[in-house]
Amino acid sequence: MTEFYRSPGRWFRGNTHSHSTVSDGRLPVAERFDAYRKAGYHFLVLTDHGKVTDVSAESREDFVAISGSELHPPNPYGGDRYHFVAIDIHKPVPYDDRHPNEVIREVREQGGLLVVCHPYWCGHTLRDLAPLQGYFAVEVFNATCGRIGKSLSESHWDDLLDEVGPCFGIAADDAHGVTEDVFQGWLMVKAEELTLESLKAALAAGRFYSTQGPEIVDLEVVESDVTLSGGAVRRAPVVRVRCSPAASIVFKGQRSRGERFLAPEGEALTTAEYPVIRGEKYVRVEITDADGRRAWSNPVTFTK
Numbered sequence: 001m002t003e004f005y006r007s008p009g010r011w012f013r014g015n016t017h018s019h020s021t022v023s024d025g026r027l028p029v030a031e032r033f034d035a036y037r038k039a040g041y042h043f044l045v046l047t048d049h050g051k052v053t054d055v056s057a058e059s060r061e062d063f064v065a066i067s068g069s070e071l072h073p074p075n076p077y078g079g080d081r082y083h084f085v086a087i088d089i090h091k092p093v094p095y096d097d098r099h100p101n102e103v104i105r106e107v108r109e110q111g112g113l114l115v116v117c118h119p120y121w122c123g124h125t126l127r128d129l130a131p132l133q134g135y136f137a138v139e140v141f142n143a144t145c146g147r148i149g150k151s152l153s154e155s156h157w158d159d160l161l162d163e164v165g166p167c168f169g170i171a172a173d174d175a176h177g178v179t180e181d182v183f184q185g186w187l188m189v190k191a192e193e194l195t196l197e198s199l200k201a202a203l204a205a206g207r208f209y210s211t212q213g214p215e216i217v218d219l220e221v222v223e224s225d226v227t228l229s230g231g232a233v234r235r236a237p238v239v240r241v242r243c244s245p246a247a248s249i250v251f252k253g254q255r256s257r258g259e260r261f262l263a264p265e266g267e268a269l270t271t272a273e274y275p276v277i278r279g280e281k282y283v284r285v286e287i288t289d290a291d292g293r294r295a296w297s298n299p300v301t302f303t304k
């Protein structure tokens, strides 16, 4: 689950959610890709609402352009319509009057990966999210949703991890404009090579973390002797993270489980560890730097 931090391969930076003038974005397709290439990204998924565009002309030797779409099936569970991002599909997927799971199924039949987008902005709760099947990730951060202060869907992700099961977390721009919702949240994907196949395999397996800037250098789980509060010693997994200088490192498990480490005044943290001794189903790590920018690891899951 965390071996990829130390395995061979390279880190590639990418954004899985963006719009062009093909739907409601402000830049034409070529300019949208150009902006991300110039910003040093290795891949970008174009996800215009209900549209699929052939973006193959935008790939370069050091950049992979990926076609996708944002899909909005109606919600039979009472909430607003869903916002799904499909990564690597090549034909439009009709969604009006279709059950959301039927839409997800068709995306997968096309070989695509599906992300549940910005649940906080949608007002979605477990009522809307728990019935969904076949997605691989949920957006934990969406830059454009910051316009109403609802960029962060951390508790939605935790609810899914607690009540439904493992799923990955994605930081994305959902770029519509040219300044306010670009280059604010992205993925660092560890892949063998910079190809669509290699990137997709890494995404599907969770070999990535999400960030607004902080770097997760290493994450590992080591079996160690842990001293419990009563003094007894027990063998238990310990989650250990190394990162770029941070103001805080937080380990989160379900419900009341977890721990926050704060850097002393004028100092920074670059490592922390957390013993898994409270029946955690999962532990995920959030790093915050001195400027308030965050990074999110994918969850490490445990069975009792």
Ligand SMILES: [Zn+2]
Pocket: 070, 083, 117, 118
């Ligand atoms: Zn959306």
Ligand SMILES: [Zn+2]
Pocket: 017, 018, 019, 047, 070, 174
């Ligand atoms: Zn969008």
